[in-house]
Amino acid sequence: MKNIFVLGGSGFVGAHVCEQLVRAGWQITVPTRRRRHAQGIQHLPGLTVLEMDVHDEAALTRAMSGHSAVLNLVAILHGDATAFARTHVQLAEKITRACAVNGVSQLVQISALGADPARAETAPSHYLRSKSAAEAVLVRASAAQAGLRVSVVRPSVIFGANDQFMNVFAKLQAIFPFIPLAGADARFQPVWVCDVAQAVVRVLDLPPAGSGVRIWELVGPDVLRLRDLVHMAGVFSGAGGGKGRPIVGLPMWAARIQAFVMELAPGAPVMSRDNLDSMRVDNVATPGMPGLAELGITPAALEPVARAYLGR
Numbered sequence: 001m002k003n004i005f006v007l008g009g010s011g012f013v014g015a016h017v018c019e020q021l022v023r024a025g026w027q028i029t030v031p032t033r034r035r036r037h038a039q040g041i042q043h044l045p046g047l048t049v050l051e052m053d054v055h056d057e058a059a060l061t062r063a064m065s066g067h068s069a070v071l072n073l074v075a076i077l078h079g080d081a082t083a084f085a086r087t088h089v090q091l092a093e094k095i096t097r098a099c100a101v102n103g104v105s106q107l108v109q110i111s112a113l114g115a116d117p118a119r120a121e122t123a124p125s126h127y128l129r130s131k132s133a134a135e136a137v138l139v140r141a142s143a144a145q146a147g148l149r150v151s152v153v154r155p156s157v158i159f160g161a162n163d164q165f166m167n168v169f170a171k172l173q174a175i176f177p178f179i180p181l182a183g184a185d186a187r188f189q190p191v192w193v194c195d196v197a198q199a200v201v202r203v204l205d206l207p208p209a210g211s212g213v214r215i216w217e218l219v220g221p222d223v224l225r226l227r228d229l230v231h232m233a234g235v236f237s238g239a240g241g242g243k244g245r246p247i248v249g250l251p252m253w254a255a256r257i258q259a260f261v262m263e264l265a266p267g268a269p270v271m272s273r274d275n276l277d278s279m280r281v282d283n284v285a286t287p288g289m290p291g292l293a294e295l296g297i298t299p300a301a302l303e304p305v306a307r308a309y310l311g312r
């Protein structure tokens with residue numbers, strides 16, 4: 001029996017991964033802070049939802065007992081240095097220690113394109129620094145725990161029917177006559193959520209291959225600037241009579257003021273200063289790194305998929 005413990009399984013990517021894991025014959029446990037967050041997946045056969053605090057190491061270690069594999073999708077996009085360290089780095093430390101106690105044989109971590117465990121200190125944002133430091137935790141665990149196979153997948157920005165990316169840009173264009181856009185020329189290589197989910201399932205099924213952490217960069221076929229993506233979201237959703245709203249690229253000083261104001265508003269900001277810092281480096285694949293092709297997956301292009309879900 002293949003048993004997997006999926007932290008963050010209730011989220012946007014996690015729900016797609018859980019669906020594909022069920023199809024591949026896995027029994028799944030998903031811890032969640034609130035049971036209602038897992039409403040979208042609790043109907044899946046062979047999936048158990050556990051309401052618990054994953055940051056409580058003793059509880060986490062107990063809950064992971066009996067699982068041969070662990071997948072970590074927990075992440076935050078906004079917060080201060082302490083929140084990023086707790087959610088990304090300290091949680092990775094707790095997970096790797098719990099893997100050792102429970103004799104877990106496989107750990108897969110969803111990281112992010114741009115993370116680099118060898119250069120955690122010099123990454124441009126809290127998000128990328130903490131994602132890099134979390135990968136460094138896994139590198140150390142992989143070296144110290146002979147029985148633990150560790151894989152890291154690093155996706156670019158992920159699109160799909162329930163994303164908080166193309167959908168947000170479409171909604172903004174339904175409301176506002178023009179879009180003042182920070183980081184308009186930042187480049188991304190958006191990847192479809194179903195391709196990411198399929199990749200995770202394939203990584204879990206790979207035979208062991210040597211020591212060290214195996215890394216996969218997951219990207220789609222097209223490199224697009226943020227302004228192109230926002231324009232596509234407007235056009236596909238029919239905003240501005242199907243032409244999309246005019247986009248006004250902001251200089252960095254104005255972008256930081258805009259992000260600061262957004263951070264003060266209630267709820268998750270559309271863009272934070274830390275997001276702007278992340279966009280200082282292009283979010284595109286590194287030449288020569290293994291990715292979807294090596295996992296036998298042909299990545300879907302954004303246009304037909306996003307046109308379908310934004311046009312509904």
Ligand SMILES: NC(=O)c1ccc[n+]([C@@H]2O[C@H](COP(=O)([O-])OP(=O)(O)OC[C@H]3O[C@@H](n4cnc5c(N)ncnc54)[C@H](OP(=O)(O)O)[C@@H]3O)[C@@H](O)[C@H]2O)c1
Pocket residue numbers: 007008009010011012013014031032033034037038054072073074075076087110111112113155156157158159165
């Ligand atoms: N979406 C993208 O475009 C994108 C791009 C690159 C990389 N990634 C990576 O892919 C992974 C999944 O992303 P996603 O978009 O699916 O994220 P998401 O929808 O926000 O889901 C994240 C999950 O993490 C859990 N979580 C969030 N904050 C937590 C906290 N403070 N403590 C404990 N659990 C917490 C939540 O579970 P409960 O609410 O059930 O507790 C939630 O289900 C992340 O590692 C992210 O960095 C995403």
